[in-house]
Amino acid sequence: MYGLFGVLRSPGAGDPGAVSDALVILGTLAEERGRDTAGIALxxxxxxxSAAAPAGTRDARGCDLSYDGCRVVTGRAAFSRVWRPELLPLLDVAPLVVGHTGRAAPESPDGRPDAGPLVVPGAGAGAGAGLVGTHDGDVAAERIFRLLAGRRDAAATAETLGAALPGRAALAWVDRARPDRVHLARAARSPLTVAVDTEQNLYWASEPCWLRTVQRHTRVRFATAVMLREGTYLRAGLGAPDGRPHVLGSAGFTPTARGTGEFAATA
Structure with a gap:
């Protein structure tokens, strides 16, 4: 298992510190789905x-890389060890944050720990700089994200997901050309919950119970929280008329492995 979590901030929200507190708590709670690797993209x-060479540090324990448009910190440790307080000022102002936890996996050829979020370059015409993505399930995540890079039409994205996601999977990714939008997908048997708080910030998390814990221990109060149905693709972003997060597109696809029921969760 892997844990997914993140937030798309509402520009008009008046309590950025509460959102940051919620995000860090979500990362800590996501350790129940894996304490061997963790990461966050701000x-x-x-x-x-266009693709740009990252600047930063990389060693056997993890990396802290500043790409053009985002900072990605990953490591071979639990989230509570990968997370550092000096990242808090950036977290407080980052419009979009994507997080990931998981179990250990073999290192890639360049020595980078196989910890999400993954930074995947675009491939082919129109793919641009690529995307930053996180995944849950037994899937070839980098291959799938390469297929999704540059896909901005909901129907085309859903078609790609239906063809490329065999078995259990959930995904959250951001097109680096559109860092004001997050793409979420749930295939079969991997839960993924989407929530909106009273200030219109949008969150996602693998487990709905994490949101209930956040509400107990922070100033964040959720207005809605719903688990996505299997075979759902959702694109959310900042847009008219008020600049807050909105659902900008959605589509269904057919998962190749079925779970055991769907349900909605309220925080």
Whole structure:
């Protein structure tokens, strides 16, 4: 198992510290789905249309890389050890944050720990700088994210998901050319919950119970929280008329492995 979590901030929200507290708690709670690897991607909100070489540090324990448009920190440790207080000022202002926890996996050829979020370059015409993605399930995540890079039409994205996601899977990814939008998908048997708080910040988390814990221990109060149905693709982003997060597109696809029921969860 892997744990997914993140937030798309509402520009008009008046309590950025509460959102940051909620995000860190979600990361800690996600350790129940894996304490061997963890990571977080903090976006600056600046669109990127071409790939850029990252700057930062990388060793056998993890990496802290600043890409053009986002900062990605990953490591071979639990989230509570990968997370550092000096990242808090960036977290407080990042419009979009994507997090991941998981179990250990073999290192890639370049020595980078196989910890999400993954930074995947675009491939082919129109793919641009690629995307930053997280996954849950037994899937070839990098291959799937390469297929999804540049897909901005809901129907085309759902078609790709239906063809490329055999078995259990859930995904959350961000197109680096559109860092004001998050893409969420649930295939079969991997839970993924989407929630909106009273200030219109949008969150996602693998487990609905994490949101209930966040509400007990922070100032965040959730207005809605719903588990996505299997075979759902959802794109959310900042948009008119008020600049807050909205659902910008959705589509269904057919998972190749079925779970045992769907349910909605309220925080």
């Amino acid at each position: 976006f600056t909100g600046r669109a990127v249309t």
